Amino acid sequence: MKGSRSRSLAAVLLAATLLVPNTAFAMGAKDFTDVKESYWGYPYIDFAASVGIINGYTTAKGTYVFQPENPVTKCEAAKMIYAALTGSSLGFAAEDYSEKWKETLDSAKILEWARPYVSYGLEKGYLTADEVSAFISDSAAQRQQVATWVGRALEALYQAEGRPASLLQYKDAADMAEEALPYIDLLYRLEIMQGDVGTFLPQNTIKRVEFAAVCNRIYSLPEKEWTLSRDITTVQGTVTAVSEDKTQLTLTGTGSAPYTIKLENSDATVFFNGIASSGGFAQVQEGQDLVISWGAAKDQIHLETAMVxxxxxxxxxxxxxxxxxxxxxxxxxxxxxxxxxxxxxxxxxxxxxxxxxxxxxxxxxxxxxxxxxxxxx
Missing domain, CATH: 2.40.50.140 (Nucleic acid-binding proteins)
Known part of the structure; x- marks a missing residue:
């Protein structure tokens, strides 16, 4: 494992040397004048900078800064995700697909330095051509966009594809784009992005320090054991809302934020008190106390008002x-x-x-x- 990790680190450093603009360089948190050791993101910045995932900048005075609170652009996000994936031991080999995706990159006016990273996302399927068309050089990436891109990259590895429902426990779940829900759920379960004090702030731009934390956690994923029990989701609470199309529930539980459960597959079988039913959450009524439970192995979700x-x-x-x-x-x-x-x-x-x-x-x-x-x- 140590040998593999050393080789992975070397690969990231080599990629950083070859592909990162000359104005950036790989260092450690101690080298940045704007990052104190007491800062919450210090260890994430230290790791991300030392392996070349996120780089620092030189100032006119010859000192170095990280600018941790600055937003990350979409092209920068593509570079950071690429470096974290290919530098880890998750099985992502470093490749340059710029020529294959040249037409898409040209149409979107992707800058030369970013092309290897954006084309890699297109090839691996975690970026779409429509998304890349909005990669204006200085446009900042939203937190929910980053969650979607990272989630798409990881979903096959962690059996997230085809889960019958997604679970969100955030006060601002209504502000999230529908396509981002299953990926925000996955990254919560993987402990990569979990928000703060019951909020996710999906439409906020993601800061450099936040991205350093995300990339650090991606890098550490192979060291974590992913067990069947972590794929089982169970929540309990009182139903406070059912969407008109019967695909989404809101429950109040014991936490600080309500639970939002969204059916991700209209063909999923819903068992209500042990009886298979169709029509999503059609049998659920506001005010009911429910236990809702599902896993990733089968496209089923179980709702119970009592043990069955x-x-x-x-x-x-x-x-x-x-x-x-x-x-x-x-x-x-x-x-x-x-x-x-x-x-x-x-x-x-x-x-x-x-x-x-x-x-x-x-x-x-x-x-x-x-x-x-x-x-x-």
Whole structure:
């Protein structure tokens, strides 16, 4: 791991040397006169600058500054994301696709220094041609735009594609662009961007220090264990709003901000108290107390006003996740619908009677998407 990390660092430094404008250079936070050691972003700036992800600037006096509160432009954001992805050990190889995307880059008037980074985003699919057309050289990137680009780059690695719903616990969720919701959700779960005091400030520009923190966390992702339990989302609260199209709910819970749950796939199966239904959240009413739960393995979401007791036939038993003990169990209900739940026999609150096997008939008790009792008949 250390050898791989050293090679990755070398790759980032080489890329910085070859592609970054001559006015910028890689240093450390201690070299910047405008970054004190007591500053909250000091460690992020130190790392990001030392490996060449974000660079400092020279002044007329010959000193060096980082300008941590300055906004990041869209082209700068493309460069920083490129450096963080290819410099990490996430599997992103450094490539230059400028010639392949020359027509798009020419049309958008992308500056020469930014072309390797913007073309890389286009090739990997986390930037679109329409977005790049708005990459005016001095236009600042919004926080929700950065979340979208980083989220698109990472979603396949972390099974975020096809999740039935996104969850946001921000007071300003209504200010977010709809296409950004699943990516803001993913980056929250990955602990890359989580906002502050119940707000995300989606339309605010992202500062250089904030981007340093984002890139630092991307770089550290391979060192974090991503387990099945982190893919399971469960929230509880009182329904305060249901959208007219029945695809979005707002719940008040115990936190400082309400929960916003948005269906991301209109074909997702919604189980309301154990009964499969269509029409999204059509059966939900304001004032109901609900537990809402889902995972990434199947395109289903479970809504319960109380724990569900039911019977069915086991149709599948997934492999046990070695890190958490969870396994995915498919149950064909008496209604004919197949529901998928997570079982962890190592948990003290879980009771299993008999040995589960495909084809076995059973009774069961669920709490959201979790099986808490399973009895083989």
């Amino acid at each position: 007791a039911a019977e069915g036939t086991i149709v599948s038993i997934g492999q046990k996740d070695p890190a958490t003990g969870y396994q995915l169990v498919g149950l064909r209900l008496t209604s004919g619908a197949t529901a998928y739940y997570y079982l962890n026999t190592e948990e003290e609150f879980v009771t299993v009677t008999g040995t589960p096997y495909p084809g076995g008939y059973c009774s069961f008790l669920t709490d959201g998407v979790i099986l808490v009792e399973l009895t083989i008949k």
